[in-house]
Amino acid sequence: MRITDVSTIKLRYPVPTPMADAIHYMPERAVLLVQVATDDGLVGLGECAAYGGSLDSMERIVLDDLKPSLIGEDPFQVERLWSRMARRSHQRGTAGMLMQAISGVDIALWDLIGQATRTPLYRLLGGYRDTLDAYASAGFYASDKGPAQLAEEVGAYAERGFRTVKMKVGRNPEVMLNPLPDMWAPDYATATLEDDIERVRAARAAIGPKVRLAIDANNAWTPAVAVQFMRRVTDQDIYWLEEPVATDDLAGSADVARALDVPVAGYETATGLVSFRELIARRAVDIVQPDVIWTGGITLCRKVAALAEAYGLPVIPHVFSSAVASIANMHFIAALPNAGLLEFDQNPNPLRSTLFEEPIDVRPDGTVRLPGRPGLGVTLNQATVDRYRVP
Ligand SMILES: [Mg+2]
Numbered sequence: 394m395r396i397t398d399v400s401t402i403k404l405r406y407p408v409p410t411p412m413a414d415a416i417h418y419m420p421e422r423a424v425l426l427v428q429v430a431t432d433d434g435l436v437g438l439g440e441c442a443a444y445g446g447s448l449d450s451m452e453r454i455v456l457d458d459l460k461p462s463l464i465g466e467d468p469f470q471v472e473r474l475w476s477r478m479a480r481r482s483h484q485r486g487t488a489g490m491l492m493q494a495i496s497g498v499d500i501a502l503w504d505l506i507g508q509a510t511r512t513p514l515y516r517l518l519g520g521y522r523d524t525l526d527a528y529a530s531a532g533f534y535a536s537d538k539g540p541a542q543l544a545e546e547v548g549a550y551a552e553r554g555f556r557t558v559k560m561k562v563g564r565n566p567e568v569m570l571n572p573l574p575d576m577w578a579p580d581y582a583t584a585t586l587e588d589d590i591e592r593v594r595a596a597r598a599a600i601g602p603k604v605r606l607a608i609d610a611n612n613a614w615t616p617a618v619a620v621q622f623m624r625r626v627t628d629q630d631i632y633w634l635e636e637p638v639a640t641d642d643l644a645g646s647a648d649v650a651r652a653l654d655v656p657v658a659g660y661e662t663a664t665g666l667v668s669f670r671e672l673i674a675r676r677a678v679d680i681v682q683p684d685v686i687w688t689g690g691i692t693l694c695r696k697v698a699a700l701a702e703a704y705g706l707p708v709i710p711h712v713f714s715s716a717v718a719s720i721a722n723m724h725f726i727a728a729l730p731n732a733g734l735l736e737f738d739q740n741p742n743p744l745r746s747t748l749f750e751e752p753i754d755v756r757p758d759g760t761v762r763l764p765g766r767p768g769l770g771v772t773l774n775q776a777t778v779d780r781y782r783v784p
Pocket of ligand 1: 609611635636661711
């Protein structure tokens, strides 16, 4: 089997109400899919994270920088192709956008291997489990969304059977060194630290004591602010604190992790193996959060997961994009002994809920089952692609 083509699909969904986390303003969901075709007639599917910039720039890396290393090659040599893509482009940097671009191609190669061997990908990777616990990733900032609206939102997830809910904190303009003033729409739906404490209390009250509550600061805080905040919510039984500080503040994150009883989770914004080696080895995180569409594909994320396992740490991947990101991370998680929890974005997004012929459903007990079909086990819904495709 030889690779004959690499192509992309750009999708864009303008969200009805813009949403925001601590520092990012999201008026739309933008998705770059990658398809790798072979002379056998099989087509592998992947996605490149395209956060924080244009779809076109990411598409150019895939088509101009990576595609020439793939044409005529054997997808089963995915490890070798990964190395070639990374090494031939290393003067462009060894992390960031290059890793995001490689991620999408790598997922498509693994999908091809699964299809060619007629094996579901998670079983090909080791098949540790076939069911995952989904957690409701939600509680974003939005205009006219106070603690009461937040409570109503997260309470509904608990009622639907989710056993873990995550909400946003940190959109605090008064916090020193918060990157927010430099970001898009910095005045949108902001909150003070006091407001955030009230939001956390409202969410906890709404979901009750039995549902776990995680909070995500998306790199907004300094170590001191993170520790102070967590002391103010010690009675709220927080399950984890995600990305409390800047991704490259390893020492600061390690300080926070040492100071708190609550585990520190992160860092979705890190890319490449070396970044995660440092996060893990320096004890900057207690929970490791790579993302197969962002960190470096399934090939690299498995190495991150093995590193985490060696340090006795769980892996709870970041998952926040299209249905391709969901299904690819699901296969990755299902194959790991030190994982099992799936981030399930609850914001309305047809690129997640209607992108496949086979929807990914959270069952009434809050679990999600892996498909038994070969590879990723999904088929693109052409009507959804046509509706949201951008030239
Ligand atoms: Mg996060």
